[in-house]
Amino acid sequence: MSRLQLVPKYPREKQVMMNLNGDEAIAYAAKQSYVDVVAAYPITPQTIIVEKYSEFVANGEVHTEFVPVESEHSAMSACVGAAAAGARAFTATSSQGLALMVEILYIASGLRLPIVLAVVNRALSAPINIHNDHSDAYLMRDSGWIMLFAENVQEAYDTTIQAFKIAEHPEVQLPTSVHIDGFFLSHTLENIYTLPDEAVYEFLGGPRKIPKVRVDYFGEEVDYVLNPARPLSFGNLALYDYYFEMKIPQLIAINKALDVIKQVNEEWYELTGRRYGNGLVDPYMVEDADIVIVAMGSGAGTIRSVVKKYRERGLKIGLLRVRSYRPFPHSDIRNLLRNTKLVVVMDRAIGPGQYGALYLDIASTLYHERSRPILVDYVYGLGGRDLSPDMVSTMINQLVKDLERGYIPEEERLRFLGVRG
Amino acid sequence: MATLRSWREIPLGGVAFRLSTDVKTGDWRALRPVIDQSKCTKCMICWLYCPDMSIIWDGEKVFVNYDYCKGCGICAHECPVKAITMVPEVGE
Amino acid sequence: MVVKTIPEIPVKKGEPPYKLWIFEPGEKKEFPLVFNLRQLAEQRRPALIPGHRLCAGCAAPIVVKLASFAFRGPTIVVSATGCLEVSTSIYPYTSWAVPWIHNAFENAAATASGIEAAIKALKKTGRLKYDHVDVVVFAGDGGTYDIGFQALSGMAERGHDVLYILYDNEAYMNTGIQRSGGTPKFAWTTTSPVGSVLPGKGEHKKPIADIMVAHRIPYVATATPAHWMDLMKKVRKGIEVNGPAFIHALSSCDRGWRHEEAISIEILRRAVDTCYFPLWEWTPETGYLLTDRSLVIARNPSLKQPIDKFLEVQGRFRHLLRPENKELLKQLQDYVDAVWEDLLKRASNAPR
CATH class of the missing domain: 3.40.50.970 (Thiamin diphosphate (ThDP)-binding fold, Pyr/PP domains)
Structure with a gap:
């Protein structure tokens, strides 16, 4: 193109x-x-x-x-x-x-x-x-x-x-x-x-x-602001008759x-000449990748440099950086990961009693695909622990094995990167 | 009362879209204040203390707006000339 | 199409009894303080309109009503979560005739700080359409003494030009009469019940207004709606000073205090007559000054009523009037006397 x-x-x-x-x-x-x-x-x-x-x-x-x-x-x-x-x-x-x-x-x-x-x-x-x-x-x-x-x-x-x-x-x-x-x-x-x-x-x-709003008691649209010219009441009590309806416009807006x-x-x-993917997701060599690493934040920089090296060695690997965590760009991610064989989600936090939060989002995105990739969650970098290129390499080497094996057993779907055993 | 509105008609941020004057709190009332105009000195103490803004001064006399009066009886108690009596509400 | 939500009631003189407060941009109207009640009824409208769902006999709307008669012009009102807030804002209705915001329980003072800062920033950049917009907070005792105290103290320390009006009904009435830092000693509440061992709340009321004095903000006062002229004067002073002002208004609650609805104002009068709740104001220049009925009592101590007069009409203190609790009653009387004596020493207008 x-x-x-x-x-x-x-x-x-x-x-x-x-x-x-x-x-x-x-x-x-x-x-x-x-x-x-x-x-x-x-x-x-x-x-x-x-x-x-x-x-x-x-x-x-x-x-x-x-x-x-x-x-x-x-x-x-x-x-x-x-x-x-x-x-x-x-x-x-x-x-x-x-x-x-x-x-x-x-x-x-x-x-x-x-x-x-x-x-x-x-x-x-x-x-x-x-x-x-x-x-x-x-x-x-x-x-x-x-x-x-x-x-x-x-x-x-x-x-x-x-x-x-x-x-x-x-x-x-x-x-x-x-x-x-x-x-x-x-x-x-x-x-x-x-x-x-x-x-x-x-x-x-x-x-x-200031946006406009319409209330019954003014015949015109008025400013959505605490305005002595057109008084409005902010922060009302809404019970079972209205709370639900009030939440829907919020969902539509996000x-x-x-x-x-x-x-x-x-x-x-x-x-400025600068942009970050499409604003929502910032993919790197994802298009033909067999393995895609999904990450957020500064860790993505480290991962990208390692991914680049592996690409040079011929491994079909890519990085998908999620920039907009909320709203979560489901369709963009689905389109990008559609043909991937293995998706690894990097979570920089634990979700005690559950997988990491990003993993859950990615899993829910991929659920409706006819052929779903293998999915694994890596928790890394808790409390400021550095994510080194070596650690990423170790992870990728393991992923290559996982891909050859063709599946990841349930007890291994939540892994920890960089914690002393 | 207006029918419950759909979310499409809810104003931004959930600001209230109607005034509470639509809500006739008068139906809470068990006792009804009745002003004896012959005794009333128009001192306006009842108007001042009414928590429901139900005492109206029309420029000539004081009267009660029963749409909102909850019948608390503060007006009758505070009236310095005892011109207000609390009468039990009867009816349905 | 304008939907008429304010009913029209025949009023021969002046404006309809209920209306929204509308200040067109650039309007430079400053309301005078009016004490002639007929004149007031013709000229001014309260910031609260009827249809609010506060209990019959609640004094909180009276506090708001009287205070709003002393507002000087464009005013934004902030409410902390509480009876007043929930009962005046049940969606889709509002009872507020002025711009009003409720944020949460503990942050009314912080919210007001932000509004005041916004007003300053808008004024600085020529985007404020008025000479001044006053910010007034109405918060209950829970939102002031307890959970909201940090935000209040912070607002006072930072010197925001906000009038904070505490309507103190001496317990968490909105959640069903639980004890607060404002509940007096020996009062029954649902979390300080009168049992076979404990005679109600074990601790005295926190001296919130004195604590605000200790912040050395420009204006602090106590008030009750029963002393309406005093309250209105104090509200106007609190608005006019440059910087934070605090008014502690005692506000009876017939449900929580267990008294008859009709005596809501009477009971507040008794609170002052017994010196349970003395009326005073404080500025850094004048120090403590007794006002209204409390000044009269200071000059003529024989007018001071025993605390029984305040307690006897309230179910929450019923146990204190039993013969076996005579000692407790005396303890309470001694405490009230000590605080009153202490105030007399501090008040520069009290007779020596």
């Missing part, structure tokens, strides 16, 4: 190269996104985001009201209040902080407030640990948020800006989280390309736009986000 080379509106020479770590990149992206309210509480390894943003405020570089709240619970609560009052709101957290926030995450999505949250993924206690895994992310899996996982610092920057656009899309209006791996990305310096402020402003269409994430990914490509 021949395709004209696209000249982005802001080619690399028009972008600014900056040496930033993942946290700084997110803070910088938020700064450029005309955020009105940032309410945040420090927690390792997210702290740099809060610190950096405080500096922008202290130096008068932003108009943002920074609310240094007394807990993550209040951080999300203040974001809900701010967003309901018409502001563009942003916050960031990790691990225990996210756990404390969870109650309000459901409220933010239920009230359809397009808050953006940066989650610097970190393991949950006990034992207390400050390093990366995805157990905190899985905690918010069903909270109704759009969840996007970045692989590197450049993507963290790009995704944070995109997140505002996705969240505020008129047909979406849902809170969105951007996930980066604690320390692996949050504290790792990378040279990244950033857009000029005005380009971001233009990409987002300026300040947040499914709509599948298209919007793709569309925003393309717009970003036209603007």
Whole structure:
């Protein structure tokens, strides 16, 4: 398929190269996104985001009201209040902080407030640990948020800006989280390309736009905001007669986000020359692969480099990185994995009493295929344990054997990579 | 009361789409406040304390809006001239 | 098509009895504080409209109603989860004539902080359509004394320009009368029942308003709807100060306190007359100042009633009036007296 080379509106020479770590990149992206309210509480390894943003405020570089709240619970609560009052709101957290926030995450999505949250993924206690895994992310899996996982610092920057656009899309209006791996990305310096402020402003269409809503007691469509001109009541009590009906539009909106994430990914490509697969999934050499590794986050980078080596040796192997964890891109994944013989899902968290959460999603996606691939779950990297290329190689060697054998016995379908026996 | 609506008609974020004045809480009432206009001094204390906004001042006199009055009797108790009496509701 | 959901009632003078508060963008209306009740009834409408499902005789809507008569203009109201919140927002209906939000139980103060921050940011960038928009919180004792205290303290420390009104009915009434940090000693609740060994709640009420004074925020006051003029003045002061303000309003609950519906206001009057709940205000400049009936009692101590007057009309204290519990009653009286004496020492307008 021949395709004209696209000249982005802001080619690399028009972008600014900056040496930033993942946290700084997110803070910088938020700064450029005309955020009105940032309410945040420090927690390792997210702290740099809060610190950096405080500096922008202290130096008068932003108009943002920074609310240094007394807990993550209040951080999300203040974001809900701010967003309901018409502001563009942003916050960031990790691990225990996210756990404390969870109650309000459901409220933010239920009230359809397009808050953006940066989650610097970190393991949950006990034992207390400050390093990366995805157990905190899985905690918010069903909270109704759009969840996007970045692989590197450049993507963290790009995704944070995109997140505002996705969240505020008129047909979406849902809170969105951007996930980066604690320390692996949050504290790792990378040279990244950033857009000029005005380009971001233009990409987002300026300040947040308020959607319209229709209620019986006003004869016109009114702003969906706490507005003294047209008072509305947010956060009502809905019982068995209405709760169910109120949840359906939320499901429709998050499914709509599948298209919007793709569309925003393309717009970003036209603007910057960068895109991540189709926005939802980022496949690498998947098309003719017999074995496909499915992963999320920074681990995908390591896996890709190993996959490349094995490809050079002639093994038909590929990597499928899931970028949009919620909404889960079932049809994209199904189309990509249709002809695969063995699919290995890499879960950076355990699901006690069950397989890993990503494995379950992939399994449910593949269930309806006529010829289903062999499926195996690898749990790796808990509590920040590094995923080395050697470990990936060990895994792949085993997978080759599994493929020759043609099946994986039930007791082996959940495996652990990198744990001492 | 309006028929229950489908999810297609639920406003964004589940904001309330009707006002509670549709809900006639008057049917909770066991005792009905009756104002003796000849005694009433129009001091407005009953209007002030009515928790259900059921006492109406029409510019000339005070009267009760029985659509919402739950019959708590605060008005009768607080009336400084005892112009309000609580009468048992009779009927169906 | 406009669906008429506000019934029209013949009113000869002024506007219909119920209406939404509409402030068109750019409108610079500031309501004066009106104490002439007929004038008030003609000019102002409460922020709550009828049809709410609070119990008959509940004082919470009276607190809201009176407070809203003291609002000065465009106001956003935040409610914590509680009786007031659930009963005024049963979908698809709302009883709020002003923009209103309920987030969760423990975070009304944090939500209000976010709203206030948003208002500031919008104003800074020329997107706010009013000179000022006030933010007022209504939260119960559970959402203030207990689960919501951290958020409240944080809001006070950060200095958000929010008026936080606590309507204190002295227990978790919404879930069925369980003890809270605001429940007084010896009160019966479903989690501090009066048994053969324990005489109700074992601990005294947390001095929440004094705790807010300790934050040294610009304005703290106590109030009851029975002293309506006092309450309205305090609400207006709380809104006008620049920074956080806290009003502790005692609010009777006929279900939880086990009293007759009709005496909801009477009982609050007795709470003040017995000095169980003294009325005062505090600012960093003036310190404690007694107000209204409590100032009268301070000047004329013979008006101070024994605590029995407050207890005798409430079923939750019925056991205290039994002869064998005389000692407990005395303990409670001594406590009330000690707190009152302490307040008299602190209040600069109390006679020496």
